[in-house]
Structure formats: structure tokens, C-alpha cells
Amino acid sequence: MAIRLVFLGKLADVAGAPEVEVDPAPNMDGLLRQVDEGLAGQLETHRIRVSLNGEIVADGRGIRPKDGDEIAFLPPVSGG
Amino acid sequence: MKDVRLLDKGFSPGKSLGLFAKAHPEAGGIASFVGKVRPDEEVKVLELTHYEPLTLPDMNALADRALARWDLDGILVHHRVGMMRPGAPIVLVAAAARHRRDAFEATDFTMDHLKSAAWFWKRERRSDGWHWIEPREADHADLRRWT
Numbered sequence: 507m508a509i510r511l512v513f514l515g516k517l518a519d520v521a522g523a524p525e526v527e528v529d530p531a532p533n534m535d536g537l538l539r540q541v542d543e544g545l546a547g548q549l550e551t552h553r554i555r556v557s558l559n560g561e562i563v564a565d566g567r568g569i570r571p572k573d574g575d576e577i578a579f580l581p582p583v584s585g586g
Numbered sequence: 587m588k589d590v591r592l593l594d595k596g597f598s599p600g601k602s603l604g605l606f607a608k609a610h611p612e613a614g615g616i617a618s619f620v621g622k623v624r625p626d627e628e629v630k631v632l633e634l635t636h637y638e639p640l641t642l643p644d645m646n647a648l649a650d651r652a653l654a655r656w657d658l659d660g661i662l663v664h665h666r667v668g669m670m671r672p673g674a675p676i677v678l679v680a681a682a683a684r685h686r687r688d689a690f691e692a693t694d695f696t697m698d699h700l701k702s703a704a705w706f707w708k709r710e711r712r713s714d715g716w717h718w719i720e721p722r723e724a725d726h727a728d729l730r731r732w733t
Contacts, residue, residue: 514637515707516718560639578637584708584719586621586634586665586677586700 509537509571512578517554520545534567537577555580587660588649592642594668599678606662606680613659613682617689619697621677623670631711632670641667641705648704652681652696656688663696667706698728 508527518524521541528540538546548554556566557578563569569577587609599620607616623632636642649661662680670676677700681692700706702725709718 512637514635514705516709519718557637557640560643562640576639578639580637580640580705581707582721583702583704583706584721585702585725586704586706 507573509573510576511537511541512576514578515581515584517545517548517579517581520548530571530573532570534569534571537571549579553582588646588653589660589662589664590642590646590649591664592636592645593664593666596670596674597664597666597678599664599675602662602664602678603680606660606682610659610682612684613689614684615686615689616680616682617686617693618662618678618680619693620675621697623672623674623676625672628712629672629710630713632672632676633709633711633716634667634670634676635707635709636667637705644705645700648696648699652692655695656681656683656692657685658683658688658692661692661696663700665700665704665706695732698725698732701725702729 509530510525510527512525513521528537531537538549556563557580558569559576589606603618645663645665649663652661659682662678664678666676679693679696681689683689709716
């Protein structure tokens with residue numbers, strides 16, 4: 507099993523793919539250490555919202571990831 | 587009645603509106619809005635992406651808010667995702683109501699929220715490649731009209 511990280515909007519360009527799978531880790535830091543440093547920096551800015559399994563979370567850093575989780579990083583929307 | 591959909595292919599707003607009107611013979615009026623990819627010589631293609639677990643549930647919640655706030659017989663929200671050419675329809679919002687003011691306002695409210703608070707990301711392809719579209723302050727100002 508693994509944890510799926512999903513990148514929306516231009517974050518997908520920065521990541522080079524719309525999603526990646528990473529190994530389980532006890533916290534967000536442990537997950538972000540497995541992605542490119544430049545990408546990790548962008549994911550941690552305050553303008554990026556985070557959802558865990560389809561629910562927006564108030565504090566992305568506070569997530570305690572579990573096997574099979576899907577964590578999405580959502581930049582500001584550009585509107586429909 | 588609520589008719590909320592994400593469409594991954596081109597659609598005919600006229601046809602959808604016709605079916606919506608037929609489904610609401612009791613309504614005294616129907617207001618609607620069609621949003622299109624703005625014709626621009628520079629733009630070849632517009633791409634809208636969404637996030638499945640959030641986008642459609644949030645559109646449904648938005649339609650529920652409009653139904654709760656105005657006296658409506660029905661509301662329709664159809665939104666495209668994927669690649670679109672300039673001039674192609676992106677969104678159709680329609681509200682059927684006994685009285686026109688409810689239909690106008692519910693349509694306006696729903697569009698303002700779709701434009702600035704719905705989970706869509708947009709990029710356009712120009713002659714020099716793809717460009718992501720940033721949020722517009724005017725859209726956020728429009729949203730504040732409803733608070």
C-alpha cells in the first residue's frame with residue numbers, strides 16, 4: 507500500500523505528473539521529504555488548500571497519513 | 587428539482603434549457619445564463635480541470651444553497667471540463683421559479699459562486715504554449731455581494 511498525492515492546477519506541472527504515490531510516513535513532513543524539494547516548498551505555502559480523502563482539512567500539516575489515503579493539494583481556483 | 591452535472595463533452599445549452607423548461611411546466615419563469623470560452627485570437631484551446639471528490643459534491647451543495655435561499659421550482663447547473671475551443675459553451679445555469687426575481691437572483695448567485703469558489707482550474711494554449719489562469723479579483727468582489 508501507499509499514499510497517493512494529487513496535484514491540481516499548475517502544481518501538476520511543477521510535480522511533472524498529476525499524482526504520485528509515496529511510502530507511508532507518520533506525518534506530512536515525512537511524505538513531503540519523498541518529493542522534489544522545490545515542489546515540497548510550493549505545497550507548503552498558505553495559498554494551497556489540502557484535502558484528505560475528499561474532505562478539505564483546516565490544517566494540512568496536522569494530517570496523520572494512513573495507508574491508502576489520498577491527499578490532494580489545491581491551488582487557488584481560476585473559476586469556471 | 588436539481589439537475590447538476592459535470593460534462594466532459596460539448597453540449598447544447600439550448601437543448602438542455604428546453605428539457606429543463608419542459609420539466610417545469612409549473613414555473614412562471616425561467617432565467618438562464620450561458621458562459622462561453624471568450625473568443626480571443628491568441629487562445630487556441632482552453633482546458634478546465636477539476637478534482638472528482640470535491641468538484642461535483644460542491645456544485646450540488648451550491649445548488650442546494652440556492653434552493654434554500656430562493657423560492658424555486660428547480661435549478662440546473664451544467665459545467666464542462668476538458669478541452670474547449672473559443673466560442674464553445676462552458677457553463678449553463680438556469681433557475682425556474684414562480685416569480686422572476688427569484689429566478690434572476692438564484693442564477694446570478696450560482697454563477698458568481700461557480701466563477702470564484704468552485705473547484706476548477708483553467709489553462710489556455712496560446713501560440714507560445716500553455717498558460718495557467720490566475721484568479722481574478724473582480725470575481726471575488728462579485729462573490730462578496732452575497733454575504
